[in-house]
Amino acid sequence: xxxxxxxxxxxxxxxxxxxxxxxxxxxxxxxxxxxxxxxxxxxxxxxxxxxxxxxxxxxxxxxxxxxxxxxxxxxxxxxxxxxxxxxxxxxxxxxxxxxxxxxxxxxxxxxxxxxxxxxxxxxxxxxxxxxxxxxxxxxxxxxxxxxxxxxxxxxxxxxxxxxxxxxxxxxxxxxxxxxxxxxxxxxxxxxxxxxxxxxxxxxxxxxxxxxxxxxxxxxxxxxxxxxxxxxxxxxxxxxxxxxxxxxxxxxxxxxxxxxxxxxxxxxxxxxxxxxxxxxxxxxxxxxxxxxxxxxxxxxxxxxxxxxxxxxxxxxxxxxxxxxxxxxxxxxxxxxxxxxxxxxxxxxxxxxxxxxxxxxxxxxxxxxxxxxxxxxxxxxxxxxxxxxxxxxxxxxxxxxxxxxxxxxxxxxxxxxxxxxxxxxxxxxxxxxxxxxxxxxxxxxxxxxxxxxxxxxxxxxxxxxxxxxxxxxxxxxxxxxxxxxxxxxxxxxxxxxxxxxxxxxxxxxxxxxxxxxxxxxxxxxxxxxxxxxxxxxxxxxxxxxxxxxxxxxxxxxxxxxxxxxxxxxxxxxxxxxxxxxxxxxxxxxxxxxxxxxxxxxxxxxxxxxxxxxxxxx
Ligand code: AGP
Numbered sequence: 001x002x003x004x005x006x007x008x009x010x011x012x013x014x015x016x017x018x019x020x021x022x023x024x025x026x027x028x029x030x031x032x033x034x035x036x037x038x039x040x041x042x043x044x045x046x047x048x049x050x051x052x053x054x055x056x057x058x059x060x061x062x063x064x065x066x067x068x069x070x071x072x073x074x075x076x077x078x079x080x081x082x083x084x085x086x087x088x089x090x091x092x093x094x095x096x097x098x099x100x101x102x103x104x105x106x107x108x109x110x111x112x113x114x115x116x117x118x119x120x121x122x123x124x125x126x127x128x129x130x131x132x133x134x135x136x137x138x139x140x141x142x143x144x145x146x147x148x149x150x151x152x153x154x155x156x157x158x159x160x161x162x163x164x165x166x167x168x169x170x171x172x173x174x175x176x177x178x179x180x181x182x183x184x185x186x187x188x189x190x191x192x193x194x195x196x197x198x199x200x201x202x203x204x205x206x207x208x209x210x211x212x213x214x215x216x217x218x219x220x221x222x223x224x225x226x227x228x229x230x231x232x233x234x235x236x237x238x239x240x241x242x243x244x245x246x247x248x249x250x251x252x253x254x255x256x257x258x259x260x261x262x263x264x265x266x267x268x269x270x271x272x273x274x275x276x277x278x279x280x281x282x283x284x285x286x287x288x289x290x291x292x293x294x295x296x297x298x299x300x301x302x303x304x305x306x307x308x309x310x311x312x313x314x315x316x317x318x319x320x321x322x323x324x325x326x327x328x329x330x331x332x333x334x335x336x337x338x339x340x341x342x343x344x345x346x347x348x349x350x351x352x353x354x355x356x357x358x359x360x361x362x363x364x365x366x367x368x369x370x371x372x373x374x375x376x377x378x379x380x381x382x383x384x385x386x387x388x389x390x391x392x393x394x395x396x397x398x399x400x401x402x403x404x405x406x407x408x409x410x411x412x413x414x415x416x417x418x419x420x421x422x423x424x425x426x427x428x429x430x431x432x433x434x435x436x437x438x439x440x441x442x443x444x445x446x447x448x449x450x451x452x453x454x455x456x457x458x459x460x461x462x463x464x465x466x467x468x469x470x471x472x473x474x475x476x477x478x479x480x481x482x483x484x485x486x487x488x489x490x491x492x493x494x495x496x497x498x499x500x501x502x503x504x505x506x507x508x509x510x511x512x513x514x515x516x517x518x519x520x521x522x523x524x525x526x527x528x529x530x531x532x533x534x535x536x537x538x539x540x541x542x543x544x545x546x547x548x549x550x551x552x553x554x555x556x557x558x559x560x561x562x563x564x565x566x567x568x569x570x571x572x573x574x575x576x577x578x579x580x581x582x583x584x585x586x587x588x589x590x591x592x593x594x595x596x597x598x599x600x601x602x603x604x605x606x607x608x609x610x611x612x613x614x615x
Contacts, residue, residue: 002027002028002074002075002076002077002089002101002102002103002195002609003021003024003025003026003027003028003074003075003102003194003195003196003199004024004072004073004074004089004100004101004102004161004162004163004182004193004194004195005017005020005021005024005072005073005074005163005192005193005194005195005199005200006071006072006073006100006163006165006173006175006192006193006194007070007071007173007185007190007191007192007193007218008069008070008171008172008173008190008191008192008218008219008220009069009187009189009190009191009192009220010069010189010190010220011069011189012067012068012069013036013067013068013069013070013071013190014034014036014059014065014066014067014068014071016189016192016202016203017034017036017071017072017073018034018052018055018056018059018073019202020073020192020194020199020200020202021034021052021055021073021074021075021199022052022053023196023198023199023201023247024075024194024195024196024198024199025051025052025075025604026402026403026404026603026604026609026610026611027075027077027102027195027196027609027610027611028075028076028077028078028609029050029051029052029075029076029077029604029609030049030050030076030077030078030083031047031048031049031050031075031076031078031083031084031085031087031088031089032047032048032050032051032052032054032055032073032074032075032076032088033045033046033047033048033055033073033074033076033088033089033090033100034046034047034055034059034066034071034072034073034074034090035071035072035073035090035092035098035100035165036066036067036068036070036071037068037069037070037071037165037167037170038064038066038067038068039067039068041167041170042095042167043092043095043096043098043165043167044064044066044068045066045090045092045098046058046059046062046066047085047088047089047090048085048088049083049084049085049088050083051604052075069190069220070165070170070171070172070173071165072090072098072099072100072163072164072165072173073090073100074088074089074090074100074101074102076088076089077609079104079127080104080108080125080126080127080128081124081125081126082125086123086124086125087124087125087126089101089126089128091123091124091126091128091129091131091132092132093120093132093133093135093136094136095167096136096166096167096168097132097135097136097139097164097165097166097168098132098164098165098166099128099131099132099135099162099163099164100162100163101128101131101160101161101162102160102161102180102181102182102195103158103159103160103161103178103179103180104127104158104159105127105128105130105131105156105157105158105160106127106157106158107155107156107157107158108127108130108158111130111134111155112129112130115130115133115134115137118137120133120136120137127158131152131156131160131162134152134155134156135148135149135152135164135166137152138151138152139166139168144169144172144217145164145166145168145169145172145174145217146172146174146215146217146224146226149162149164149174149176149215150176150215150226150230153176153178153215156178158179159178159179159180159357160176160177160178160179160180161175161176161177161178161180161181161182161195162174162175162176162177163175163193164176171219171220172217172218172219173191173193173218173219174215174216174217174218175193175210175215175216175218176214176215176216177210177211177212177213177214177215178212178213179212179357179360179385180195180355181195181196181355181384181385182194182195182210183195183196183197183200183207183208183209183210183383184207184208184210184216184218184223185197185200185203185204185206185207186204186206186207186208186223186237187200187203187204187206189203189204190220191218191219191220191223192204193218197240197242197383198242198247198400198402201240201242201244201247202244205239205240205242206237206238206239206240207237207238207239207240207383208223208225208235208236208237208238209235209238209383210225210235211227211235211388212228212385213227213228213229214226214227214228214233214235215230238383242400246399246400247400247402254403254592254602254603255401255402255403255603256403256405256407256495256588256592256602256603257592257602258403259401259402259403259407259408260407260408260454260585260588260589260592261454262398262399262408263407263408263411263412263450263454263585264446264447264448264450264451264454265447266396266397266398266399266408266411266412267411267412267415267443267446267447267450267581268447269397269398269399269412270396270397270398270412270415270416271415271419271443271444271446272397274419275419275440275443275444276440277440277444278433278436278437278440278441279436279437279440280419280422280423280426280436280439280440282423282426282427284394284419284423285376285392285394285420285423286391286392286393288391288392289392289423290427292346292374292376292391292392293346293423293424293427293428294427294428295344295374296324296344296345296346296374296424296427297325297342297343297344297345298324298325298326298327298342298344298345298346299318299324299325299326299327299345299346299348299424300326300327300328300329300339300341300345300346300347300348300366301314301315301326301327301328301329301348301349301350302328302329302330302331302334302335302347302348302349302350302359302362302363303328303330303331303349303350303351303356303359304330304331304332304351304356304358304359304612305406305490306352306406306409306410306487306490307350307351307352307356307359307406307409307410307413308328308330308331308350309410309483309484309486309487309490310350310410310413310414310417310483310487311328311348311350311417312328312480312482312483312486313414313417313480313483313484313580314326314328314348314350314414314417314420314421315327315328316479316480316483316576317417317418317421317480317576317577318417318420318421318424320421320576321421321422321425321430321431321435321439322421322422322424322425322428322430322431323425323428323430324424324425324428330358331349331356331358331359331361331362332358334362334366335358335361335362335365339366341366341369341370341373343372343373344372344373345370345373345374346373346374346375346376346424347363347366347367347373347374347375347376348375348376348377348378348420349362349363349375349376349377349378349379349386349390350377350378350379350413350417351377351378351379351380351384351386352379352380352381352396352398352401352406352409352413353379353380353381353384353610353611354377354379354380354381354384354385354386354387355381355384355385355386355611356386356611356612357612358612359386360385360386360389363375363377363386363389363390364389367389374391374392375389375390375391375392376390376391376392376393376394376420377389377390377392377393377394378394378396378413378416378417378420379393379394379395379396380395380396380397380398380401380409380412382395394416394419394420396409396412396413396415396416397412398412401610402603402610403602403603403610404494404495404603404604404605404608404609404610405491405494405495405591405602405603405605407491407588410487410584411450411581411584411585414580414581415443415446415581418439418442418443418577419443422436422439422440439577442575442577442578443577445578446578446581446582449571449574449578449581449582450581450582450585452571453570453571453582453585453586454585454589456568456570456586457589459568460568460586460589460590460593461593463550463566463568463590463593464590464593464594464596464597465597466521466548467496467498467521467590467594467597467598468597468598470498470519470520470521471498471499471519472498472499472500472501472515472519472520473489473492473498473499473500473501473520473521473522473523474500474501474502474503474512474515474516474520474521474522474523474547475488475489475492475500475501475502475503475522475523475524475525475587476502476503476504476505476508476522476523476524476525476535476538476542477502477504477505477524477525477535478504478505478506478531478534478535478538479529479531480576480579480580481525481527481579481580481583482502482503482504482505483580484525484580484583484584484587485502485503485523485524485525486502487584487587488500488502488523488525488584488587488588488590488591489501489502491587491588491591492587492590492591492594494605494608495591495592495594495595495600495602495605496591496594496595496598496600497598497600497605497606498594498598501515505524505534505535505538505539506534506538508538508541508542509541513541513542513545516542516545516546516547517545517546517547518546518547518548520547521547521548521549521550522542522547522548522549522550523549523550523551523552523587523590524538524539524542524549524550524551524552525551525552525553525583525587526539526551526552526553526554526557526559527553527554527557527574527579527583528553528554528556528557528572528573528574529576529579532557536559536560539551539559539562539565540562543562543563543564543565546564547564548564548565549562549564549565549566550565550566550568550590551565551566551567551568552568552570552583552586552587553567553568553569553570554569554570554571554572554573554574554579555569555570555571555572556572556573557569568586570582570583570585570586
């Protein structure tokens with residue numbers, strides 16, 4: 001969480017830092033700050049609570065102006081210490097050293113006590129402040145800023161990506177990374193650092209992706225990188241194929257809206273070159289995929305949030321289509337227990353960002369403890385920590401997802417997981433040519449089906465109006481639709497702040513039905529599948545309790561109209577692959593329009609961040 005940016009350039013760096021920070025806001029927006037080394041070699045700082053625009057306003061009012069060619073900046077998602085100006089980064093020690101940090105220093109309390117005893121004064125409640133004091137202390141006995149940083153990072157437990165400048169070393173910005181992302185951008189304007197390429201796309205397409213444990217000393221004309229053993233090392237310069245317009249809003253009001261409507265293309269891009277008209281290409285998963293899949297006897301999926309919900313759908317598919325025993329667990333729990341991992345398990349991580357700390361750490365710890373397993377990640381970010389840690393990689397080509405609420409990453413994850421289910425099923429001779437062709441046909445029809453569903457937006461806007469005064473909502477579904485109900489509930493709660501829960505419809509009578517009253521809308525998903533009649537009975541149970549109901553059905557489901565029930569037909573003849581991917585679309589639109597009615601900050605809902613790189 002938290003976004004950092006910095007650099008050294010030929011002109012005034014402040015506008016570059018501010019524009020980059022805005023693009024990093026998806027990583028957190030509790031506060032923002034900037035420190036620039038002025039021409040008279042002084043660190044000048046501005047910080048503000050809330051979004052980057054508040055920082056910008058405060059900088060505009062500031063005199064003398066914050067300008068210079070060397071600087072660092074930060075947008076914060078609060079972990080240690082409330083969102084306040086005092087806790088905002090960059091932190092400064094004795095007016096000479098300044099630091100921006102993304103991550104958590106777990107042993108900060110111990111370091112803080114030691115530093116207090118040495119006479120360092122603390123002005124914030126953050127874990128980060130110990131970093132700046134450590135560097136200040138180490139500089140007394142180090143020959144350079146780089147050496148001081150290489151020394152102190154060895155005393156830190158936890159995760160960090162750091163950008164550091166010092167008035168004693170004008171012309172240098174030093175960085176370090178361990179457990180949190182950091183890239184270097186090379187441009188004819190100068191050299192820059194950031195948590196993510198998107199922050200620098202305006203000025204460069206050339207990037208170096210630092211590896212775990214790397215440190216680097218950056219000047220206007222040089223970049224010197226060292227590995228975890230402090231040995232100088234070369235890291236490749238890569239050219240990003242991200243386009244600037246991919247991260248611009250265009251004619252849309254919000255990124256969430258844009259990303260919902262990008263789904264037909266995102267699915268097309270994800271499927272491209274991975275299927276022919278009737279087959280799934282095993283080569284899409286990498287050279288060794290066929291051998292690994294053939295030897296796989298069990299699957300364990302780990303993920304968080306929306307990615308976990310995609311994994312829940314995949315459990316049904318992998319067991320139904322590939323006949324492969326599959327478990328799924330949220331990464332934040334899995335990483336802290338001693339799970340029994342059987343030999344020949346394929347450990348699958350699913351993640352939009354590839355940087356979610358819980359998922360990454362769960363993967364690392366299982367890899368350390370179990371040798372006879374293989375790993376696959378389904379990820380949207382090619383240059384991410386998860387892709388680096390995994391043997392097999394299947395990239396979802398959703399394009400950059402900026403809105404905190406995941407939408408196109410979810411549907412592209414599902415499309416990828418459908419490919420995987422067929423691929424593994426083929427390797428185990430569980431999927432014949434006819435079944436494969438039929439699933440490929442379903443996948444090929446998805447972009448058109450999604451487009452058609454999106455055309456029903458105006459009806460969903462009508463439905464959203466009835467949520468204006470609601471505080472609770474219940475989502476129901478059976479089979480894979482329970483996972484879709486969970487994803488629908490997650491979307492509604494995170495952007496409209498309506499308390500939403502999802503239940504398997506058959507479980508209602510075992511307790512949750514007590515929650516139902518006339519003020520709690522119930523949203524049910526009714527595909528035309530083998531559980532339809534059971535679901536219809538569950539809807540009768542709800543109706544008897546006087547709740548307002550919304551049912552999204554397949555035209556062929558023929559859910560009988562009842563009092564206080566709106567039935568909206570989505571499309572018809574959806575199957576086991578298409579139904580979950582199509583039924584999430586109206587739920588995404590519903591959440592979006594409810595959030596608009598509630599007047600929340602759709603793309604940046606309170607307390608959240610896009611990429612959760614801390615525990
Ligand atoms: C959902 O809308 C959120 N964006 C969140 O649940 C997210 O899916 C979760 O934090 C996992 O992120 P990842 O896919 O980047 O690993």
